[in-house]
Amino acid sequence: MNPMTRLRIAYQRFTSCSGCQLTLLNCERQLPQLAAVLELVNFSMASSARDETGPLDLVLIEGSITTAEQLQELLALRRRAGRLLAVGACALSGGVNALAGGGAERERLSAAIYDQPTLQSFPPQPIARFVPLDLELPGCPPEPEDYLRLFGALLQGGLPWSPSFPVCMECRLRENLCLLLEARQPCLGPVTQAGCAARCPSAGVLCEGCRGWVDEANRGEQFRLLLELGLSEGEIRARMGRFAGEER
């Protein structure tokens, strides 16, 4: 692909907290530069500009799919998208909302909270269940730098690099105390995909695994290490399953 001078992008959010979109707006020092190369349409949190039909260089999707209307919108955007990118845990795995479960439990909860049966929705589904993805940005939320690498690479005609090693690698480079082995806390760094520069352990707080499993994560060994720390199987499943989506 050739270098581009300008990217026409849509940023659509489905079922989520807006954190991935807000992370883009949190690139405060880079927004003036981005303003020169990005044309935003259908990014309702940041802009009133709308375009319902034209072609788009890049479509970013935050959030999971939980209604039929959202699915229609996703399919329409896929048809218009040069590239489609799923951003964040909700789009990639369903995110924390998937923990609410499905089936009869979901209907019971819906009725209990909203006192009415009118809310037609289904359990959170990852974007890849319905359309092919060209790119993924992990994280709950992703790092601001994830966006900068993405736009930089696309404008140069390339694709962004994504690490295939765990958070521990970055944590060691920053010479942090090992929270798992030395502070004996249930840190998920060894099984979690890097790219956040070990943000949480560097602030003195354990990794909760928000960027999802690293390739070939040794989850069995992680489970055993957490058992050794004295956590119950239930506690470990809850910690390791927080961002893993409905499969677990």
Place this chain on the structure above:
Amino acid sequence: MRTLSVEPLTRVEGHGRVELGVQGGRLRRVRVELFEAPRLFEGLVLGRSFVEVPALVCRICAICSGVHRIAAASALEQALGVTIPPLAARVRELLLLGGHIESHALHLFLLILPDLRGSDSILPLLKVGDACALAGLELKRLGNRIQELAGGRAIHPVTVEVGGVAARPGSAALEQLLAELEPWPQHLAAALEPFGGNPNYPPATPVLGLPLSVESATGFGLQGETLRLGDGRRWPGADYAALLQERSLAHSHAKVATGGPFLTGALARQHNQARGEGRTPPPNRAGIHANNGAQADELRWALSRSRSLIEELLAAPEQEPLLSEPVVGAGVGSCTIEAPRGLLVHHYLLDDRGRVAAADIVTPTAINQAAMEAQLLADLQECDEADLAEGAQRIVRAYDPCISCAVHLLRVV
């Protein structure tokens, strides 16, 4: 009656629409519809250990993630009878202030300023080097830097746990932050100038809704156990449910407060604060758009309070405790706290193993929804039909609504 649908609402957080019923050229009926898909947060917390709750419920909303996390932890601490160490309370307050600064700057400069400049978004303003937009971004960045230091991360902060905080910000980083805060008092007036009693705001009628805010034990603060009402009444925070009388509406995925209508947010805080000190609230010629001016005033306060807190944190001894160990058991607790856009309530019932047996969360946008509908109807009475959609968008924006918050109310009994 014809229905004009204003959809989607833009430059607000979340998915919503306004339906305007027009008859004989006049606006007769207004409905604000918040149609975020339900996310069933109660399904996440019910039966889970209290330890997990703050990290899960902060994901209700990105802009308010810090205050949600603190509200959850505080309510659970009350349920468990834990008192957090004083240093932890300071770190949390700094996180709240960072969130306040970031959220207000986001609202004023990215969501409101484009209206005042006749633009779709902030991007065209940045392209022409609009000094106000650039200063606003720096202010927003400062809010995020404060959140990163106090919370470990700007969105979904990680340091706040039940019992206190897991880590304190490092001294070198705090010193640097202090230096960054230093020049702001000189720049602030110019940056915030567009949001005062501005002629750019559309014509408005007087503000509707009874002001409702949290009364802090320490003068103006963001957290407290008493609610203050605009008519001078005070109400125990723990009895919030009797005051708000929430119910769900068929046309909205949020639950509205039916006891009011109430107005919550910066303008309500400013009104109640003045009344509490025996002062007359500042004159308001901008109607609900004066909420933007009140946010600007709060930015001044939040920056100066942040400086004092950082100095206190720098002076705190290295070994001062940050966490009190909670004793697992049954209990009930609630927290009333000011999110940037108004009163937020978290309430939890724990069983004897510390698992959530019931939860209730009331968000500011749900509280404001009834007043917002009434204000739209009042303000747009004289509006030409061609300008209705734009007028409605601007009124809704003035409340700084957070729709993804509004629809994630939990109430399982």
